[in-house]
Structure formats: C-alpha cells, structure tokens
Amino acid sequence: MVSVGPKPGVPVILRELEPSSEMFKQGASLRVTGSLQSFEVDSATAVIQDGSVSLKVDTQHLRDISFRTNSAYQFIGELQIREGNDATLLARIGRNVDGLDLNLYQQAILIRRQHEAKLVSSRTRRA
Amino acid sequence: MDHLLHLVHVKILAADLLSLTIQHTSPPAFLRCGRTVARAELVGIVVSRDRREKFLRFVIDDGTGCVPCILWLNHQYLNASTSSGLSESDPTAEIALKMSEEVRLGTLLRVRGKITTYRGAIQITVRDVVVEKDPNSEVLHWLQCVRLAKECYDLPPSSGQDGT
Numbered sequence: 265m266v267s268v269g270p271k272p273g274v275p276v277i278l279r280e281l282e283p284s285s286e287m288f289k290q291g292a293s294l295r296v297t298g299s300l301q302s303f304e305v306d307s308a309t310a311v312i313q314d315g316s317v318s319l320k321v322d323t324q325h326l327r328d329i330s331f332r333t334n335s336a337y338q339f340i341g342e343l344q345i346r347e348g349n350d351a352t353l354l355a356r357i358g359r360n361v362d363g364l365d366l367n368l369y370q371q372a373i374l375i376r377r378q379h380e381a382k383l384v385s386s387r388t389r390r391a
Numbered sequence: 392m393d394h395l396l397h398l399v400h401v402k403i404l405a406a407d408l409l410s411l412t413i414q415h416t417s418p419p420a421f422l423r424c425g426r427t428v429a430r431a432e433l434v435g436i437v438v439s440r441d442r443r444e445k446f447l448r449f450v451i452d453d454g455t456g457c458v459p460c461i462l463w464l465n466h467q468y469l470n471a472s473t474s475s476g477l478s479e480s481d482p483t484a485e486i487a488l489k490m491s492e493e494v495r496l497g498t499l500l501r502v503r504g505k506i507t508t509y510r511g512a513i514q515i516t517v518r519d520v521v522v523e524k525d526p527n528s529e530v531l532h533w534l535q536c537v538r539l540a541k542e543c544y545d546l547p548p549s550s551g552q553d554g555t
Contacts, residue, residue: 270438272405275454295436295454329497338526340438340452357438357452359497364526372530379537380406380455387410 273340273357275373278314283349292343296321296353297361297369303331309352312337314366320352329358336361396423400432400503400518401544404536405456408433409513411506421506421513424545431515432503433458434523434532437496447491451500453529459509460502462491462517490520499523501532 273295276287287294296319298312308324310331321339323329331337341355407423408431414420421428435453445465450457466484494500504517523529 272452272456357497361526369530372533376533
C-alpha cells in the first residue's frame with residue numbers, strides 16, 4: 265500500500281501522555297482535546313486542560329482561530345519533547361469543539377482502538 | 392445484504408478504507424472481506440487543501456488514517472457535449488464550486504463519494520461534502536463504523552445473507 269500525505273493525528277486523552285506511554289514520542293502525530301486554560305499572545309502558546317492534566321500547544325502556524333478561555337479546543341500536530349520530558353504539541357490544525365461530550369469521546373476512542381487492533385492483527389494474519 | 396453493499400456509501404474509517412483489497416481491473420474494484428464496495432462515507436478533519444482551476448484536492452484525517460479526496464470542478468467541460476446550446480449556468484458546477492468553498496483547513500467534514508485510485512493509492516472522488524457543525528457527529532460516525540464492521544461488513548458472506 266502506498267501511503268500519501270501527512271500522518272494521521274491519533275486521538276489521545278491528555279492523561280495518556282506520560283513519558284512511559286508509547287504515544288509519548290518525539291514527532292508523534294497526535295490529536296489532543298481539552299479546555300483552554302490560558303493563551304499567551306507573544307509566543308502563541310495555548311495551554312489546554314483535561315481533568316488535572318494540561319498540555320502546551322504551540323499555535324504559531326494556525327490562522328483564523330480565536331481563543332477563548334474555558335472553551336474546548338482540539339489540535340492536530342506533532343509532539344515536541346524537550347529536556348526533562350517537557351512536551352509541547354506543534355499544532356498544524358486547530359478547531360473549537362464546544363459542545364463535545366468529552367466523556368463519550370474518550371469512551372469512543374477506546375472502542376475504536378480495539379477495532380483498529382483487530383484490523384492490524386487480521387492484516388498480520390493475511391501477510 | 393452482500394450483493395447490495397456496492398450500491399451504498401459505506402460508513403467506514405480511514406484505516407479500513409485504505410486497507411481495502413484493490414483488484415486491478417478496469418476500472419479497479421475494491422473488496423472488504425470478499426465483498427465489493429464502491430462508495431464510501433467518511434467523517435474527518437480537513438488537514439490539507441490544494442485548489443486548482445479544475446479540481447480541489449484535499450485530505451481528511453479521522454485519526455485512523457488520512458484519505459486524499461478529489462472534488463472535480465470542471466463540469467462545464469465534462470457536460471459540454473451533452474448540453475444543448477449555450478447554457479449560462481450549470482447547477483452541478485455551481486454546487487461543486489459551493490462545496491469547494493466549504494472545505495477549509497480544520498473543519499469537520501462528512502464526505503461521500505466513489506472509491507477510486509490515483510497513482511496506485513486509494514482516494515475518494517467526491518460526490519458531496521457536508522460541514523458538520525456538531526463535534527459529536529464525528530463520535531457517532533466512529534461508533535457506527537465499528538458497529539457496521541462487526542455486524543455487517545466483516546461477517547462471513549453466508550451469515551451476512553442470513554442477516555438480511
């Protein structure tokens with residue numbers, strides 16, 4: 265199979281992004297969701313939060329998106345990890361997701377992962 | 392149900408679409424567990440957009456894969472031989488143009504169209520796009536895709552027929 269274009273931003277729940285996780289990798293393409301805690305205009309850095317976990321998002325490449333504190337946002341981009349496991353998502357896509365049922369979203373992510381794992385294992389069997 | 396799957400737009404996740412078996416016939420055919428599928432319905436976020444004179448090429452990302460889509464905008468050429476005389480406005484072309492304007496980076500889209508290939512890779516030749524304003528519609532689509540795969544697309548052909 266020929267793969268084209270960008271890698272998909274794999275949806276993750278913020279609390280999964282810990283150093284021991286297999287998603288916590290330099291350059292990993294991810295889709296993150298959370299409510300906006302703060303936005304620093306000078307550095308275009310947003311901080312999103314989900315429960316007790318937060319993540320920095322570099323939004324310098326985004327246009328046509330206005331940031332409102334406490335609104336829900338979703339970003340697709342690549343994870344940049346600096347010294348001391350200091351992670352920032354370099355966003356290439358951002359959108360407001362006010363109204364999203366986060367609980368349902370997170371449960372659906374888990375159901376979908378099981379489905380994807382089955383697909384991968386059936387492919388391996390065929391190969 | 393088996394013999395009807397190719398007539399509908401199957402709700403499908405990108406990873407499933409991109410792993411369809413391609414039969415190199417002319418035109419190519421696409422198989423899912425031995426069943427032919429011809430049209431697909433995807434929901435995802437627009438992550439790339441390239442507008443040319445005759446088409447709009449864009450990519451939607453649903454988190455399981457990125458699917459290239461092409462929306463043709465050259466209906467005036469395609470329809471030139473069939474239209475009688477000089478038609479001032481072609482509704483199909485107008486609709487396509489309108490749809491192309493709705494495809495913006497970061498928007499959540501529902502895309503329906505024909506499964507085709509371009510340079511050996513699967514793509515969607517777009518029939519229609521709808522901007523999904525409710526973010527929950529994507530979650531519903533995921534769950535529908537997983538359920539349909541389990542209860543319909545991936546059943547052994549015989550039990551699929553029994554289920555109709």
